[in-house]
Amino acid sequence: MSNIRSIAGIAGLSFGTALVVIDGGIANVALPTIAHDLGTDASAAVLIVTVYQLVLVMALLPLSAVGERIGLRRLYQGGQVLFACASLLAFFAHSLPFLLVVRMLQALGAGAALSVTSAMLRTLYAPEHLGRGLGLNSVVVSAAAALAPTAGGLILGVANWPWLFTAAAPLAVFSLALGRFLPNPKPRAEPFDFTGALLSAATFGLIIGGLESAVHGGSPVVSAAITGIGVIFAVVLVRNQRRQLRPVFPVDLLARPVVALSALGGFVVFVASMTILISLPFRLEHSYGFTPQQVGAMIAPWPLTTLFVAPLAGTLSDKYPAGLLGGIGMAIAIAGLLTVAMLPAHPVYFDIAWRLSLCGAGFGLFMSPNARLIVGSSPRERAASAGGLVSTLRLCGQTTGATLVAALLAVGIGGGSVPALVAAGLAMIAGLCSVARLNPAIRLPSAVETQTVQPAPRLT
16 A cells, blocks of 8 residues: 555656646747737747746745645645636736736746655655655656746647646646555654845846846836846855855855766756747747747757656766766757757757757766766755755746847847757857866865765854
């Protein structure tokens, strides 16, 4: 019976993970259609993706701390309920502002689930099988990412775009139905670091919000002021977290060169991937005349290839340095992105599919070893924070990528080959970060450096 309960619990978590991934990517192929129907410009429509990612970034770390206080399962299921209810509101969205509110509520619900997923996986799996569990979760993420654009195109072929935002709601229902099989560890009685949580949310919100304001035509002075205040909050956040025994923002881990390089490389990779995945539908529809259904099918080879490459890359990282695998992966990705930039004048499906498959292989070869290195290079007692760092990097990178695309669209160069060239440049930066980790002084730190990190003493 215990095995049945474990399988049911794993299924419940898998539905929740797929929910977050599908809802984050299913709207990409529909952005041109939504912009037309709501009477807004293309750069403003990108907010539908950006707002969702931004709220996730702001809420992820604080919500994970909330889950430790009120219970992981309670927060997880509460997030599913909020998401399902918010999805129904999409049918009443007849303006962009209302739709953005819906996306914010969906993001809060999805963030509540995502913030405690890693902790619940650690409870579900025995320590010797935790890697297998994380690998299964990666497969779910890749499969959901592959499904999202295709599902989006199919839904648009038979229904109006509001149905896109309810497509993942059944996954929330299935996850709730399996809720009693989810682990429910006893909440911790530790004090909640309200200051750290607020500083973290404010830092991400102000910096990215200020950049978004500048992109969408806000006052340059006001946008610069918002971004500047966010930078000040970031400085205060780091100073505050260095005094904490268990910092919400893992400054202790980022002090390690190998983790810092991996974090920078991971962030840049997600910026690059989101840049091309959001901009490409505009190029394929406006420049080449493809339908949303065709665009969804053309983008699918990227995540489908990643679905197979990412688990293989994770296995290879047990034998070969992540720096080497990441460098090779970025070389492949750069080649793929450059070929995307140089699409023929009249491309057919195959012309686009093999190029995106090459990109998916390169990015997949980088991501799994990179995430494993971040977690593996961290002290055992900080593994959960390392996992949270990986998720935060992904969300920050995706949000920044969406903001970058909005900026390129706003200046009139986001619908051509420029985004692919920008993504190739970013991939080169990530590749250099990866190769730098081959330096023995970074890859093999001294015994002193590999000891458990001791937090800085609390200042009084």
